[in-house]
Amino acid sequence: MAGDAAGADAAFARYIAAPQKDPALIEAGKALVENRIAVAEPMLREHLRRHPCDIAAIRMLAEVAARLGRYGDAESLLQRAVELAPSFEAAAHQLALAQYRQSKSVEALAGLNALLERRPDNATYLNLKAAALVRIGEYAAAIDIYDRVLAGHPGHSRAWLSYGHALKTVGRQDDCIAAYRKAIALEPGLGEAYWSLANLKTVSLTADDIAAMQGQAQRADIGDEDRFHLDFALGKAFEDAGDHEASFRHYASGAAARRRGLSYDAAETTDHVTRSRAVFSRDLLEGARDQGCAAPDPIFIVGLPRSGSTLLEQILSSHSQVEGTMELPDITAIARDLGGRKKRSEASAYPEIMSGLDGDAIRALGEGYLETTRVHRKSDRPFFVDKMPNNFAHVGLILMALPNAKIIDARRHPMACCFSAFKQHFARGQGFSYDLTDLGFYYRDYVNLMAHFDAVAPGRIHRVHYEQMVEAPEAETRRLLDYCGLPFEEACLRFHETERAVRTASSEQVRKPIFRDGLDQWRHYEPWLGPLKAALGPVLDTYPNAPP
Numbered sequence: 001m002a003g004d005a006a007g008a009d010a011a012f013a014r015y016i017a018a019p020q021k022d023p024a025l026i027e028a029g030k031a032l033v034e035n036r037i038a039v040a041e042p043m044l045r046e047h048l049r050r051h052p053c054d055i056a057a058i059r060m061l062a063e064v065a066a067r068l069g070r071y072g073d074a075e076s077l078l079q080r081a082v083e084l085a086p087s088f089e090a091a092a093h094q095l096a097l098a099q100y101r102q103s104k105s106v107e108a109l110a111g112l113n114a115l116l117e118r119r120p121d122n123a124t125y126l127n128l129k130a131a132a133l134v135r136i137g138e139y140a141a142a143i144d145i146y147d148r149v150l151a152g153h154p155g156h157s158r159a160w161l162s163y164g165h166a167l168k169t170v171g172r173q174d175d176c177i178a179a180y181r182k183a184i185a186l187e188p189g190l191g192e193a194y195w196s197l198a199n200l201k202t203v204s205l206t207a208d209d210i211a212a213m214q215g216q217a218q219r220a221d222i223g224d225e226d227r228f229h230l231d232f233a234l235g236k237a238f239e240d241a242g243d244h245e246a247s248f249r250h251y252a253s254g255a256a257a258r259r260r261g262l263s264y265d266a267a268e269t270t271d272h273v274t275r276s277r278a279v280f281s282r283d284l285l286e287g288a289r290d291q292g293c294a295a296p297d298p299i300f301i302v303g304l305p306r307s308g309s310t311l312l313e314q315i316l317s318s319h320s321q322v323e324g325t326m327e328l329p330d331i332t333a334i335a336r337d338l339g340g341r342k343k344r345s346e347a348s349a350y351p352e353i354m355s356g357l358d359g360d361a362i363r364a365l366g367e368g369y370l371e372t373t374r375v376h377r378k379s380d381r382p383f384f385v386d387k388m389p390n391n392f393a394h395v396g397l398i399l400m401a402l403p404n405a406k407i408i409d410a411r412r413h414p415m416a417c418c419f420s421a422f423k424q425h426f427a428r429g430q431g432f433s434y435d436l437t438d439l440g441f442y443y444r445d446y447v448n449l450m451a452h453f454d455a456v457a458p459g460r461i462h463r464v465h466y467e468q469m470v471e472a473p474e475a476e477t478r479r480l481l482d483y484c485g486l487p488f489e490e491a492c493l494r495f496h497e498t499e500r501a502v503r504t505a506s507s508e509q510v511r512k513p514i515f516r517d518g519l520d521q522w523r524h525y526e527p528w529l530g531p532l533k534a535a536l537g538p539v540l541d542t543y544p545n546a547p548p
Helices: 005-017 023-033 037-050 055-067 071-084 089-101 105-118 123-135 139-152 157-169 173-186 191-198 207-217 224-241 244-260 266-279 282-287 309-317 330-339 352-356 359-376 389-401 414-422 436-456 466-471 473-484 521-528 530-536 538-542
Strands: 298-303 322-326 383-386 406-411 461-465
Touching (some): 023 037, 023 055, 055 071, 071 089, 089 123, 105 123, 123 139, 139 157, 157 173, 173 191, 191 207, 191 224, 207 224, 224 244, 244 521, 282 436, 298 309, 298 359, 298 389, 309 322, 309 406, 322 359, 330 352, 352 389, 359 383, 359 389, 389 436, 414 436, 414 530, 436 461, 436 530, 436 538, 461 466, 530 538
Parallel strands (some): 298 406, 406 461
């Protein structure tokens, strides 16, 4: 209050260092340590009602919010803590982490840079900065940081793992493999490192690798996450060896373990599709054509994971006027903000809210998207690709907010696409992919929603069937470029020669010419795919067309 910020900061620092003596806060801290969130949260809220400037309690409540996935709430609380005590490094680091988890990489980097001014060699801050740089496509800078961290901390297995991920993205496969192998040497039970090797797709694990993984999987002390990563890796190893029964057993085991840790509900997806079909009528979409942001910059590739979307992105990014970025989270974030839900149990206002927006609000959505994605654009090319597959659920939003954007629907045979997703462990965001029935329902919902937009917005979405691209790449590429309003360029047929960062599971495959191998791989597993066929229903029978 006296204006002595430095003195206040020092006092807060001493307070943080002092042992807590408030019984309520001690009990809340104990509950938090034991992960009894339902006990800790009300105690902390009551404490803060009586002591609103207690930054230790603010930080603890932010931890509660983070564990519940409410990263926006955590961010607000931590901003308050840092405002009260600018030198509270633990809170500042948590703030950067909360921002990173919301894909606010620019904001996270600003906070991390301030922390690193105080502690330039702090490996924790450097690791998070490298991860944030990867998120915005600054791979060279991230790799430089990992080099620096590992020079000082060569025994840190997970730093080697992150280093390998960054090297994979830029195509340094030999160095990437060496980094993953180093992580395994340091931590033999690190399942993610084995899965990362298997996930290179073009690399086969050896008999020695299989024996080592099986040995680690039998350990009683191995964690669930390491165990399901090992299962996915063993599934790929046995697939390469031609033992499809053993392969499926491990894929199914890994998927089941991953599914147990998720709260995905197939009915919610079906409900969203039903509501979207009701909201996004021909009249609504036509009425918004002159209201949204007129910029033609984005080219959206939507569909399901493992549908050939990375191949399409690589083809387009080989064109002199198109820049490839990555799977951007921005449209999903806009939809989430429009929904306004604080808890999963609450009803979302989206997509119904779209029908009540005026022209200024619709245009602001498109302009906001262009602003938040600008950080991912590293060249002066006029167009860029956003290949987040899940954006199919928000095609109506895109058509309204960005009416001149291009939308490409990447579609693959339902059995091939769904099984390829089933045997893939995704880092995040694809909760439907770990159960064959969920997968079938999800694919069916996707087809139904896209069929709706074919009817109410004819000609505005371009569909590419993966099988046709494999059979007639030049004809399909020309058709794709025509839709995008781009002249044909030979480089698009030599996409595998294009040097660019690729973050998805297909990163190594798209650095090679188109191949037919993936078309029928699912047939080796057909005896075990009955639940998938049943869930797909008529969508399987009518492919490549949608059911009437």
